Amino acid sequence: MTRHRAAPPRVVAVIGYPDAELLDIACLTTTFDYANRGADPPYELVVAAPAGRPISCQSGLTLHAQAALERLRGPLDTVIVSGGEGHLAAAGDSRLVAHVRRLARESRRVASVCTGASVLAAAGLLDGRRATTHWMYADQLSARHPAVRVDARPLWIRDGVVTTAAGVTSALDLALAFVEEDHGAELARHVARALVTYLQRPANQAQVSMFLSAPVPEHSLVRELVRAIRDAPDADLSVPALAARAAVSERHLTRLFVAHLGQNPARFVRDVRTEAAAHLLVTSRLPLAAIAARCGFGSTDALRQSFMDRYGITPSGYRAAYRSSRTGAADDPAGSAGSPGSPGSPGSAGNGAGDGEGQEAES
Numbered sequence: 001m002t003r004h005r006a007a008p009p010r011v012v013a014v015i016g017y018p019d020a021e022l023l024d025i026a027c028l029t030t031t032f033d034y035a036n037r038g039a040d041p042p043y044e045l046v047v048a049a050p051a052g053r054p055i056s057c058q059s060g061l062t063l064h065a066q067a068a069l070e071r072l073r074g075p076l077d078t079v080i081v082s083g084g085e086g087h088l089a090a091a092g093d094s095r096l097v098a099h100v101r102r103l104a105r106e107s108r109r110v111a112s113v114c115t116g117a118s119v120l121a122a123a124g125l126l127d128g129r130r131a132t133t134h135w136m137y138a139d140q141l142s143a144r145h146p147a148v149r150v151d152a153r154p155l156w157i158r159d160g161v162v163t164t165a166a167g168v169t170s171a172l173d174l175a176l177a178f179v180e181e182d183h184g185a186e187l188a189r190h191v192a193r194a195l196v197t198y199l200q201r202p203a204n205q206a207q208v209s210m211f212l213s214a215p216v217p218e219h220s221l222v223r224e225l226v227r228a229i230r231d232a233p234d235a236d237l238s239v240p241a242l243a244a245r246a247a248v249s250e251r252h253l254t255r256l257f258v259a260h261l262g263q264n265p266a267r268f269v270r271d272v273r274t275e276a277a278a279h280l281l282v283t284s285r286l287p288l289a290a291i292a293a294r295c296g297f298g299s300t301d302a303l304r305q306s307f308m309d310r311y312g313i314t315p316s317g318y319r320a321a322y323r324s325s326r327t328g329a330a331d332d333p334a335g336s337a338g339s340p341g342s343p344g345s346p347g348s349a350g351n352g353a354g355d356g357e358g359q360e361a362e363s
Contacts, residue, residue, distance in 0.1 A: 009044035010077035010182065013103065015069060015119075016047060016055040017096065019086030024113040025055075025063065027171035028080055034191045035179045048072050050096050058085045069099050074106025078178065083114025083134065083167070091122040101125065109178075111163040113171040120162065121145040129159040134167035154312075172197050217260045221246050226261070229269055233276045234296040237269045273297060274306045281319040288315055 014028050025047065032043040049055050052068030081100060090096055101123040104110045112120045117133040118141060120126050127147040132138070138152030151157060156165040156174050165174040172195070180188035217223045225246060229237055242265055243253040257265045277295040280286055286294070292303040307315045 007041040009042050010039075011044045011046060011075075012078045012080065013046045013048050013067075013072060013076050013107075015079065015081045015100065015103075015116075016049045016057075016063065016065065017082075017084070017086050017090040017093075018056050019058045019089070020055050020063075020082045020084035021114060021168060022057040022059050022061055022063070023168045024082035024084065024116065024171050025057075027169060028082075028113070028175050031172060031175035031179065031191060031195065034194050035183065035187060038187045038190065039179070039183050043077075046072065050093070069096065072099070072103060074103060076103060076107040078109050078111065079103045079107045080110075080174075081112040081116035081119045082171075083112070083116040083118075087115035087118045087137075091118040097122045109161050109163065111165065111174060111178075113165045113174060114167045115141075117141055117148075117164045118144070120164070121148050125162055126164070129162055130157055131159065131162070131164040132157045132166050133164060136167070219256060219260050221248070222256050222260045226268075229272050230276075233269075233273045234294055237265075237296060239265050269296075270306055271310065274303075274310045277303055277307065277315065278311075278318060281315055291315070 012028075012032055014025055016025055029045050029047065032045055036042045046067050047055070047063065047065055048067040048069045049065035050069050052065050052071075055063040055065055057063060079100070097119060100119055104120075104123065104125055110120065110125060112133075114134045115137050117126065117131055118137075121131070121141060121144070126145065128149075130149040130151055131141075132151050132154050133141050135152045138150050141148065142150040152166075154166070155170045156163060156177065163174065163177075165171060176188050176192055176197075179191055217226060225242055228235075228245070229242075235241075239250050239253065243250040246253060248256070254264050257263065257268060261268055263271075273295045277291050277297070280291045280294065284291075288300045288303065292298075292300050295303070297303040297306065304315060307313065307318065311318060313321075
């Protein structure tokens with residue numbers, strides 16, 4: 001009788017260094033550990049550091065490395081570089097960078113989380129590629145490595161065999177995407193629900209919601225206009241109307257918005273309307289025409305174009321992705337991991353089947 005040999009485990013090496021971010025590492029290792037309850041073949045996790053020294057994380061806690069980076073040998077399934085405040089020192093460590101470059105050649109796929117992209121860039125692994133990092137460090141990465149096409153908007157970007165993820169908890173999205181790629185959407189969904197997190201947010205979802213990221217403008221006139229725009233996105237928010245409301249010239253209004261919000265009034269209004277539409281897409285069953293009207297878009301085509309420009313996905317794809325993340329909630333006593341504004345897996349997000357929600361009843 002022929003005996004079938006079990007497939008070897010998928011070795012995942014997570015690379016840390018002094019002042020690494022603990023959450024970058026923990027999100028990865030915990031996700032793969034939970035996946036091992038159903039993964040076949042399983043993941044074998046190795047946390048590596050230069051000389052195998054303990055990893056003093058920026059939070060003050062210390063992790064014990066399982067392997068010395070210098071002694072780690074392939075073939076590996078995946079190598080992932082964590083981020084952290086020590087990323088520039090790590091990127092400047094020629095020996096560390098050389099070993100990352102070597103391991104990349106011996107691995108099926110390569111990734112980074114947050115500012116770990118600095119190490120991949122120093123190793124030349126991002127040259128000519130589109131990559132992301134934490135939005136706070138995107139300009140720094142771009143300035144130090146002009147050969148890298150830095151895009152600070154998405155949660156993660158895959159370009160060939162290299163994937164880069166944004167800040168901190170986007171490591172969860174990255175790891176879940178890898179689990180789905182390796183073992184299918186069903187296991188990824190179970191892992192996400194066990195971790196009480198989203199069944200991962202799509203890669204092209206913006207890192208930061210403008211309603212959370214934008215500070216309240218200090219200028220009283222701009223602050224009042226921002227409040228009015230957000231309270232009534234369906235109102236007349238043209239530049240002439242806003243200027244008349246503020247009793248200033250259109251040119252002065254534009255100067256104020258650029259100075260205090262970093263963008264002109266028309267762009268700010270469009271972004272507010274698009275995020276308002278995103279909220280309605282996942283919290284109501286309104287058809288696109290009704291959502292477009294409520295959010296101040298003149299037509300569903302205008303809404304669709306704005307959504308594609310901001311999120312790289314159609315409104316129906318965004319809504320379908322969110323609903324996909326809620327699948328199975330009814331038979332799960334613990335509830336689903338999804339929440340409003342959190343679309344589901346990249347696989348479902350990228351395949352909007354058109355925008356024909358017009359037959360849905362209003363709620």
